[in-house]
Structure formats: C-alpha cells, structure tokens
Amino acid sequence: MASRMLSSTPLAFSSLGPALQSSSIGHLRAQPKPSGRSYGSSGSVAAALATGLICRQASRARRSARANASTTVLSKAEKLQVPGFLVNNVDIFIFDCDGVIWRGDSIIPGIPQVITQLRAQGKRLFFVTNNSTKSRAGYQSKFTSLGLDVQPEEIFSSSFAAAAYLEQTKFKDTGKKVYIIGEKGISEELDLVGIPWLGGEGDKGKEPNMGSGGKVDVDHDVGAVVVGFDRHINYHKLQYAQLCLNELPGCEFIATNMDRVTHLTDAQEWAGNGTMVGAVSGCTGREPTVVGKPAPLMIDYIAEKYGISDRSRICMVGDRLDTDIAFGRNNGLKTCLTLSGVTSEDELLDRVPRKKGTEGIQPEFYVDTINDFI
DSSP states (O other): OOOEESSSSSOOOOOOTTTTTTTTOTTTOOOOOOOOOOOOOOOHHHHHHHHHHHHHHHHHHHHHHHHHHHHHHOOOEEEOOOTTTHHOOOOOEEEEETTTTTTTTTOOHHHHHHHHHHHHOEEEEEEEEEOSSSHHHHHHHHHHHTTOOOOOGGEEEEHHHHHHHHHHHTTGGGGEEEEEEEEHHHHHHHHTTTOOOOEEGGGGOEEEEEEETTOOOOTEEEEEEEEEOOOOOHHHHHHHHHHHHHSEEEOOOEEOOOOOOOOOSSSSSOOOOOHHHHHHHHHHHHEEOOOSSTTTHHHHHHHHHTTTTOGEEEEEEEOOOIIIHHHHHHHOOEEEETSSSSSSSSHHSSSSOOOTTTTOOSEEEEEEEGGOOO
C-alpha cells in the first residue's frame, strides 16, 4: 500500500495573521472523504470560493496541468552557472528550511545576505518545512534567533498542515481526540484550532507495564493518530498508537511527513519521521494520509491568495528530491536543488544509486547553496 497524498483540489482556510492566534481554519468546508484531499488558501480565497469565482472547471484544468507537468521527464539537471538567472525569471521563492537555510541550529553562511537581496529585488519569499517539532510561532522564533526577519504569514510547517487537515475534515465536530506521536509543534497548532489531544510530550519517558497481565489502556474517544518527528519516541507511544488504530473503529492515521532523515545538528544526518511512521505502519498494516510536502497545500495557498496564474514564475528550492523537488514538479513550478543538505551531486547525477523513492525525479537547476542565486 502507498501512503495517501492530498489531492490538488483547492479548499480554503483562514489567513495566517501576524498574531498567529487568529489562525483558526474555520472557513474550511467539509468535503466527502476520497482517497486524497487538499486544503489551502487564505480568507480572500474563501470569499472567492463563496462567490463562485473559483469554479470546478478551473480546478479540473489545474489538476490536468499539474499531472502533465509531473509526467514531463527531465534528462539531467543543469547546474546554475549565471548568478541572477533564476532571480530574473522568478517572482516567488519557496524555500525549504533544513539543509537550505540552516543545518540543525546553525545558519548556512551567507543566507541572511541572500534573503536581504532577494527582498530588495521585490521577490516574495515563503519558508516551508516538513519538520513538525515546532509550530509557526516556534519557527518564527528560530528565524529571529538566527538573525532572519521572517513574518508568520511566510511560514508553513507540517504541524500546521496537520491541524489544517483536521479542521478541513471537520474532525472537531466528531467530539473525538487526537493522539500525538510528536513534539509540541503539533500540540500547539491543534490548540490554536481547538482540537483536543493527548500524548505528545506528555508521554515522554513513559514505560508500559510488560509484566504478567500488563497492558496499556487507551482513551476510546481517540479518533485520529498524528505521527510527527519525535526525539523521545518510546515503546509506550508505539503501543498506544497501534491500539488506537487497530482497535478503535474509524481511527485515522495521519503523518506530518515521510522524510527519511533530518538535520538535528550540522555534524550529520539523523533518522527522520519516516522512521516513526514506518514503525506505526509496521504494527498496524496501515499507511497514513500524508499532509506535508509533496502534498499541494502550500502552493495552492500561495497561488490563490496572490492571484498567480503562471506557476512557472514560482521556484521551489530544497535539498530533497522526493519531497521538495517532487512538490515543485508535481505542481508546475520551477525547481532548484541545493547541495547543502540531504542530496549529493553524485546521487543527483546518477553517479551512485538513487535512494528509494527518488528515482527519476530531476530538478531543472541545482546549486551548491542559494548563495549562487546572487
């Protein structure tokens, strides 16, 4: 079975106000539950949807265009040789964070100057991360600590995507709770939309009783299990999750992302959320609905909010082929891979075998770091 990715039919969620407390996604409209879903857009798009300005025919046309874009095969990525080439041909840059802007808690040298110059040239910037350990407020604090002036409405995290998905599917109306494997980024985003939860950091360090007659008791009001990156994953959490998914009728399995590795420090790669998701899949025989990249939430939001019809004027910049570059390719964007993170030049150019899931995925351009843009 393959993990379910959200479809590209745009739905609306409320605008991301600077205070973040106004981040309720209450404008979302309930939809039938097909095998894949999407959500994305601001309050202004909600009004457009309400007045019929975004019609089903346009949605079908967009889906068709994206399908055609995703099937276009690029034989080889081109290393960016002319500084300024992308800048002159792009209006909006969507940057991944880990491996592009920073590694662990260390900013990549030169990045503040690049961001300053891009803004000076009138470029709109968005920062999109699959790391769910922080909420948008938490990520704004991290940007600030690294000397970067980034506004809340420019930040998207997979923790927010999980909350948006649950809001869009009217989960709150069921009266159920969410069990979290993950860190405070998920719980903070669920709090902002009023969805009750348990687990998360509260289950850090818990050990189940595995003596004679020992068992883990679960809350039968759990209606979804959300699995995000968790540096304190333990057997209690895995047992609780598998009991919910295996024994509670209708309990939904949601993953913030499937990243194989992540950057906890600048010294090496660390096992990513795919590890946690894989463990839960292994004991349940189920595959999750994935809400982070390469699902189309972020690009649907950006394109609809800012009235962008020519997606070729947007460039997705990331260090991963199977999330960042696939996200761009599937949604009709320019794509640029940076070698400052997960993917090596040897792997990109097929000098060594590709990692599973990255086969055939090629960006249009690649750079050593985004310093090469300027």
